[in-house]
Structure formats: C-alpha cells, structure tokens
Amino acid sequence: MEELTAFLEKHEARIVETFRKRVVVSEHDQFKDTIHLNGRAMYRMVLRYFREQMTLEDIKQLAYKVAAERNRVDINIGDFVHNVCLGRNLILELLQEGSFEPDALVNAIIKINECFDVFLVQAISRYTDLKNSDLAEKKQFIERSHKDRLTILGQMASSFVHEFRNPLTSIIGFSKLLKEDYPDLPYVDIIVNELYQLNFRVSQFLLVSKKGIIPRKSEVINLQQLFEETISFLNPNIVDVNADIQCVIDAECELTGYRDEIKQVFINIISNALDVLYRKNGKKVVAIEVFQHDGTTEISISNNGVPIPPDLLPLIFEPFFTTKELGTGLGLYVSKEIIERHAGTITCESSEESTRFTMQFSSEIVREAP
Structure with a gap:
C-alpha cells in the first residue's frame, strides 16, 4: 500500500491540474478561480486515508466545509456531484498506469470508493440541510414582513374607515330621504345601491384591521x-x-x-x-x-x-x-x-x-x- 500511496503522491500535481481544466464551474461562483483547491483537498484526503492519518469523521468534517462553501455561492448541486465524481475517476484512471499487484489494486479501489462515498454522502446531506435552513429563514423573514404589512394596513384601514364611514352613512341616509320625498326621481335607487356597495367594500378593510370588530x-x-x-x-x-x-x-x-x-x-x-x-x-x-x-x-x-x-x-x-x-x-x-x-x-x-x-x-x- 505504501508503494501505491507514493505513486499517487508523485502524480498529485498532474491530476490536480487535469481536474482544474475539466471541472465544471459556474460563472457567478466567487470561488471559481480556486475551486481546483477542493480537488487537491480531495486528492490529499485519499492519500491521508490510505496512510490512516485521516478517519471517516475527518472526511465528514471536510465534506461539511466544502458543502458550506458550495451553499454560500448557491451553485447547482448537480455540478458539485459531477466534480466529485470527476476527482474519483481521475484517481482510478491514474492507478491503471501503475504496475501493482491485483490484490493491492483491488484494496486501493475499495478504499478510494469508500472515501469518496462518505465524502459525497456527507457533503450532499450537509448541503441539503443548509439549503433547507436558508429557505426556512427566508420564509420566516417573508412571513414576518408580511405580518408587518398587514399590521400597518390594519392601522391605516381602521383610521381611514372610521373617518370615511361617518359622511358615507349621512349620504346613504339623505339618499333614502330623497327617495321618500321624490319617489319618481330617476337614478336614486342606483345611487343608494352603489353607496351600499361602497360601504360593503370599506367593511372588508375594517375586518382586516381587526380593530373594527365590535364585541x-x-x-x-x-x-x-x-x-x-x-x-x-x-x-x-x-x-x-x-x-x-x-x-x-x-x-x-x-x-x-x-x-x-x-x-x-x-x-x-x-x-x-x-x-x-x-x-x-x-x-x-x-x-x-x-x-x-x-x-x-x-x-x-x-x-x-x-x-x-x-x-x-x-x-x-x-x-x-x-x-x-x-x-x-x-x-x-x-x-x-x-x-x-x-x-x-x-x-x-x-x-x-x-x-x-x-x-x-x-x-x-x-x-x-x-
């Protein structure tokens, strides 16, 4: 295993450079010029895991760090999965260039897959949790702002309606008296009905304000x-x-x-x-x-x-x-x-x-x- 690890260490620069050229990066990613460093971190993660200098818990923490970075730039999670799989494939292709014993090669492939599987699962899980948390916070902020708007509307509606209804009630009353005094006067029925419609619409704002509800x-x-x-x-x-x-x-x-x-x-x-x-x-x-x-x-x-x-x-x-x-x-x-x-x-x-x-x-x- 030490021979295989040394072989990987020798070719680190070449694989990281290949990763940098083939990685999928969004134009609005603020880390686009340094994202290849994540590839290098994954590569060294494998090397340290081979030498038992890194545990699965350490891999989990690295995955969390990368997931947090990816969440901050709001990237397409599909691109992230593609890039991790690209890193895995580059290492597996590199191993085919060496002349290793079959048993050593099989064990190495198993450990590489184990390493990347844990990293990918933990990163996606953490990314999902962070994204859900962000959405929950945004939803809470929107709901809070929405309630503030309703409170302001309620206060405005309550004040406006009470000021508006007094003259409106007088107009409705005088329109009825006008109809009684001049029963044949045209359009009075229409005026009264429109006034009632207006009163009804105003009442909707009164109900929204809650303050207009009388016990x-x-x-x-x-x-x-x-x-x-x-x-x-x-x-x-x-x-x-x-x-x-x-x-x-x-x-x-x-x-x-x-x-x-x-x-x-x-x-x-x-x-x-x-x-x-x-x-x-x-x-x-x-x-x-x-x-x-x-x-x-x-x-x-x-x-x-x-x-x-x-x-x-x-x-x-x-x-x-x-x-x-x-x-x-x-x-x-x-x-x-x-x-x-x-x-x-x-x-x-x-x-x-x-x-x-x-x-x-x-x-x-x-x-x-x-």
Whole structure:
C-alpha cells in the first residue's frame, strides 16, 4: 500500500491540474478561480486515508466545509456531484498506469470508493440541510414582513374607515330621504345601491384591521333567509351579468355566528363568480347548495365561468392576491378569516366545467369576537 500511496503522491500535481481544466464551474461562483483547491483537498484526503492519518469523521468534517462553501455561492448541486465524481475517476484512471499487484489494486479501489462515498454522502446531506435552513429563514423573514404589512394596513384601514364611514352613512341616509320625498326621481335607487356597495367594500378593510370588530353576541342564522338577502343586495350586478342564480337550500339549515360577517362571505364569493361570468359567452350560472348532515353544515357556491389556473389555485386565499385589474385581493382572504373564526373551513376546486367553493361548519359554537 505504501508503494501505491507514493505513486499517487508523485502524480498529485498532474491530476490536480487535469481536474482544474475539466471541472465544471459556474460563472457567478466567487470561488471559481480556486475551486481546483477542493480537488487537491480531495486528492490529499485519499492519500491521508490510505496512510490512516485521516478517519471517516475527518472526511465528514471536510465534506461539511466544502458543502458550506458550495451553499454560500448557491451553485447547482448537480455540478458539485459531477466534480466529485470527476476527482474519483481521475484517481482510478491514474492507478491503471501503475504496475501493482491485483490484490493491492483491488484494496486501493475499495478504499478510494469508500472515501469518496462518505465524502459525497456527507457533503450532499450537509448541503441539503443548509439549503433547507436558508429557505426556512427566508420564509420566516417573508412571513414576518408580511405580518408587518398587514399590521400597518390594519392601522391605516381602521383610521381611514372610521373617518370615511361617518359622511358615507349621512349620504346613504339623505339618499333614502330623497327617495321618500321624490319617489319618481330617476337614478336614486342606483345611487343608494352603489353607496351600499361602497360601504360593503370599506367593511372588508375594517375586518382586516381587526380593530373594527365590535364585541357582540353571535346569533342563530337561517341560511335560506341570508342568501335571499345576499341575492337581493347583489341583484343589480346579477341583472348586469345576466346570470342565472340556482338555489337548492334546505329551509331548516341554520348556523350560529355573526350575521353580517357570514353575509359578507357570501357576497364576496358570489361577486367573484359574477365578475368571472361577465366575460363568458352563453349560459351563465351561479349554483348555491346548502344542506346539513352528521352535525355538519355544508355550503357550496359554484359558477361555470373560466376556471382558475392550477398554479394560482393555492394562492387565492392569500391577502393582496388578485387577478383583477382593480381588485384589492382581500375578498377571499377576509372570507377565509371569517369562516375560520366560525370554526369552519373553505376549499376551492376548479375545472373546465365549474369552479366550486365549499364551506363546512361543525356544530361547534363560534368563538366570540375579541
């Protein structure tokens, strides 16, 4: 073995130089001019392992060092594996130039493979751990920044909404009086409806701010009546889109919660459906189904408009995510918050045939608002 080790030591410079010429290096690798030194370190690792001057634990620590360096420059891990295998192959090819006893050659090949296998496995394992740790830190930073944005938005929305709602309420009240005094005056109904729509949109920001939630008691809500109110509220939009609203609702279905919040969920989802159907040709359908089974209330609202792309489906409940030119990206986010506050869940499935939002509520009483 000493003869073989001496042979490898004699040809170190040539093999390292060959490694430098054939190694795969990324242009943005800050260590690209010195990466051949890793090849030399691997070569000397084999020599020291042959002489029992290096243990498998030492190889592991070297692998960790190289993995940390490779992680810092964010290289393609496939290139790293290629380069390690290149170093192994150069040493094995070199051994074929010597005249060694078969037994000594076989033992040398076994030790070389053992050395490189441990190095590669430990390096890849460490690289993966470091990469996962970096991703976790970035995700945590993004989530923290996202929460900060929501906090700022909440503070701004709360201040703005309270200042805005006072004159808005007055305008709505005077519009109603105007309608009573002049019942034949055109466009008053449209003005009142638009004011209610504006008030509804403002309420979404109020719910996001959390500060706009006034402590109150939950109540038992008849879902058929609530959907009738919702459809009546949205009737101008429904007529404009020329949509067919199809309802299959169990008249006995009830839900314990906050009426105005649940109504807002229904308005959000049906409004989104109408927006999608507005661009559709042919028959336009919004289907509403409500039923109870095994202590669970299930509500589904579907439409036959353009499907949601599969890559966007996981994002639709994220705050500020919207595909509308003038959308706020808060409707579905607020809806999900409300439903979860009512001990419920909401899911969405979308295909060429229909897009369906399904809400499920258990018999658990809703948590009181803070």
